[in-house]
Amino acid sequence: MGREAVTVEKMPASYSLMEVLDRVLDRGIVIERREVLLSLFYIDGLVLEERVAFISIDTYLKYAEAVGLLPLEETRHVTEYASRDRPRAEIP
Amino acid sequence: MTQNARYVYAVIPRIDKEDFGSIGIGGNRVYTIPYQDICAVVHDCPPEPYQGDEATVKGMVAVHSDVVDAVWEAAGSVLPMSFDVIIRPGEEGSADDNVRKWLEDEYTTFKMRVDEFRDKVELGVQILWDPEVITRRITEENEEIKKMVAEMATKSRGLAYFYQHKIAEAVKKEMETKADQDYRRYYERLRGYAEDTQVNKIKEHPDKQMIMNLSLLVKRERVKALGEVLGEIREEEGVDVRFTGPWPPYTFATKIVASGGEVEKWGERP
Numbered sequence: 001m002g003r004e005a006v007t008v009e010k011m012p013a014s015y016s017l018m019e020v021l022d023r024v025l026d027r028g029i030v031i032e033r034r035e036v037l038l039s040l041f042y043i044d045g046l047v048l049e050e051r052v053a054f055i056s057i058d059t060y061l062k063y064a065e066a067v068g069l070l071p072l073e074e075t076r077h078v079t080e081y082a083s084r085d086r087p088r089a090e091i092p
Numbered sequence: 093m094t095q096n097a098r099y100v101y102a103v104i105p106r107i108d109k110e111d112f113g114s115i116g117i118g119g120n121r122v123y124t125i126p127y128q129d130i131c132a133v134v135h136d137c138p139p140e141p142y143q144g145d146e147a148t149v150k151g152m153v154a155v156h157s158d159v160v161d162a163v164w165e166a167a168g169s170v171l172p173m174s175f176d177v178i179i180r181p182g183e184e185g186s187a188d189d190n191v192r193k194w195l196e197d198e199y200t201t202f203k204m205r206v207d208e209f210r211d212k213v214e215l216g217v218q219i220l221w222d223p224e225v226i227t228r229r230i231t232e233e234n235e236e237i238k239k240m241v242a243e244m245a246t247k248s249r250g251l252a253y254f255y256q257h258k259i260a261e262a263v264k265k266e267m268e269t270k271a272d273q274d275y276r277r278y279y280e281r282l283r284g285y286a287e288d289t290q291v292n293k294i295k296e297h298p299d300k301q302m303i304m305n306l307s308l309l310v311k312r313e314r315v316k317a318l319g320e321v322l323g324e325i326r327e328e329e330g331v332d333v334r335f336t337g338p339w340p341p342y343t344f345a346t347k348i349v350a351s352g353g354e355v356e357k358w359g360e361r362p
Contacts, residue, residue: 017150017154019216019336020153020154020157021150021153023157023172023339023342023343024153024156024157024160024172024174024175024342025153025174025175026174027172027174027342027343027345027346028172028173028174028175028342028345028346029103029171029172029173029174029177029345029346029348030173030174030177
């Protein structure tokens with residue numbers, strides 16, 4: 001099984017800023033107490049919009065295009081986030 | 093402005109190191125406020141939330157993440173706070189008093205979690221399909237769809253159009269079934285490697301279809317074995333695996349929410 005393991009280990013271990021934002025903004029401990037000032041600040045359209053993509057229309061359209069059955073009717077809007085130039089420790 | 097509030101990054105086991113230097117947001121000095129054998133990691137700030145435009149907040153979030161990483165490495169375990177949690181002074185005491193009171197009130201939970209998270213890491217596992225490959229596999233393997241494609245070739249233009257939709261619909265349905273089956277199969281296979289799991293929302297991906305987005309809390313010594321299993325999954329045709337980490341246990345710390353009292357806040361968690 002060594003070869004397979006290497007496959008994953010060799011994958012770029014960098015992680016995107018999106019993943020950092022996802023964790024730091026949307027996860028972690030929050031405080032609910034009277035004497036504590038709790039601020040939850042979110043950036044519009046970043047973490048708030050997780051844009052759930054179910055197996056459905058996108059896949060259907062992609063399929064249709066792939067086998068030449070249908071023209072691609074819809075282009076998905078995809079936002080790319082640049083990878084941070086700091087690799088997370090290699091796995092493992 | 094008066095720096096009488098405390099921005100909290102994390103709760104960690106108490107260690108000798110009490111000062112982490114000027115590594116905080118805005119170059120602020122990061123230090124610890126202890127209570128018994130745990131401590132809060134903070135910097136001094138005005139009693140106001142940090143905010144700004146997108147780039148500013150992204151930068152601050154990155155620093156928050158770096159601080160949590162640094163104290164995690166130093167302390168061996170960490171309960172990461174969410175971004176922008178600030179403890180302010182109250183009528184009866186300073187912010188420091190409130191931090192200590194908070195640690196005191198939540199001590200049992202924090203202590204338990206700090207111990208629980210020691211020598212464990214959070215890993216992100218995303219399993220993605222190449223939609224073209226998967227659809228090709230389905231069209232090649234599903235007898236009903238194969239039959240329809242063959243029939244379509246013999247039909248007139250108008251009827252072929254009807255067939256196109258019928259085929260696409262059948263493929264879509266078959267993909268959903270397969271996604272569901274594969275999801276269960278992968279989940280059963282992976283859960284055994286984790287002390288805890290969290291199923292996250294599926295996200296859009298530029299050219300792949302994500303079918304699984306998991307966070308796993310894994311003992312350090314089991315990370316390699318998990319990697320091997322993911323390597324095997326990745327060998328399946330049309331399947332890709334994203335494996336990220338090790339992360340501080342942000343996802344699993346989310347389950348820790350101190351209870352009681354009214355909440356004062358500027359923004360709502362979505």
